[in-house]
Amino acid sequence: TQLLEQSPQFLSIQEGENLTVYCNSSSVFSSLQWYRQEPGEGPVLLVTVVTGGEVKKLKRLTFQFGDARKDSSLHITAAQPGDTGLYLCAGAGGRGGSNYKLTFGKGTLLTVNP
Amino acid sequence: SAVISQKPSRDICQRGTSLTIQCQVDSQVTMMFWYRQQPGQSLTLIATANQGSEATYESGFVIDKFPISRPNLTFSTLTVSNMSPEDSSIYLCSVPKTQTDYGYTFGSGTRLTVV
Numbered sequence: 001t002q003l004l005e006q007s008p009q010f011l012s013i014q015e016g017e018n019l020t021v022y023c024n025s026s027s028v029f030s031s032l033q034w035y036r037q038e039p040g041e042g043p044v045l046l047v048t049v050v051t052g053g054e055v056k057k058l059k060r061l062t063f064q065f066g067d068a069r070k071d072s073s074l075h076i077t078a079a080q081p082g083d084t085g086l087y088l089c090a091g092a093g094g095r096g097g098s099n100y101k102l103t104f105g106k107g108t109l110l111t112v113n114p
Numbered sequence: 115s116a117v118i119s120q121k122p123s124r125d126i127c128q129r130g131t132s133l134t135i136q137c138q139v140d141s142q143v144t145m146m147f148w149y150r151q152q153p154g155q156s157l158t159l160i161a162t163a164n165q166g167s168e169a170t171y172e173s174g175f176v177i178d179k180f181p182i183s184r185p186n187l188t189f190s191t192l193t194v195s196n197m198s199p200e201d202s203s204i205y206l207c208s209v210p211k212t213q214t215d216y217g218y219t220f221g222s223g224t225r226l227t228v229v
Binding site for chain 2: 004006030031033035040041042043044045048050088090092099100101102104105106107
């Protein structure tokens with residue numbers, strides 16, 4: 001059973017469009033992290049959200065942690081071709097596990113066409 | 115944040131053989147983690163490598179198949195033993211960024227193809 005459901009799995013949009021990626025779970029996490037991975041590279045941390053209801057902004061990217069700390073979203077405004085990549089959400093401490101152990105969603109493969 | 119050097123970046127191996135993947139970190143870290151990323155799947159934690167003690171394996175992963183070494187606080191290896199095509203995956207190591215930042219730094223990964 002997938003602990004973190006991430007959607008959509010694939011997304012292809014035109015430059016300038018907005019998009020939202022969702023990460024949902026029935027479990028409570030102590031923190032939720034978003035990563036971006038490019039081909040041939042490891043995931044790179046974008047942001048960590050810790051407090052329920054927290055909103056963080058990173059330039060054109062807005063991250064939100066649900067009030068109950070079970071879900072999160074990533075919103076990209078005016079997407080650019082450089083945003084192309086695999087976006088992964090990862091929860092720490094789910095199902096009472098160690099805060100060091102991450103559970104990853106399957107990822108959203110985003111393609112932004114010029 | 116720590117910088118990780120992981121090698122090899124890719125390899126094609128014959129079934130039945132073994133491959134050892136190395137991760138070198140530019141600073142001392144207590145915990146290192148090994149993940150597998152299968153095609154179309156999320157990252158799955160294989161084990162936690164602790165210096166001075168045996169690695170802690172997750173459900174579905176065993177030491178005989180994935181022996182891990184952690185000789186010091188900056189280095190670890192993961193061996194994929196007696197490989198089969200089902201072991202074809204990307205293998206990644208990671209370390210925590212800092213105690214105040216809950217994120218992790220990942221190596222660039224090893225793309226393994228077993229033929």
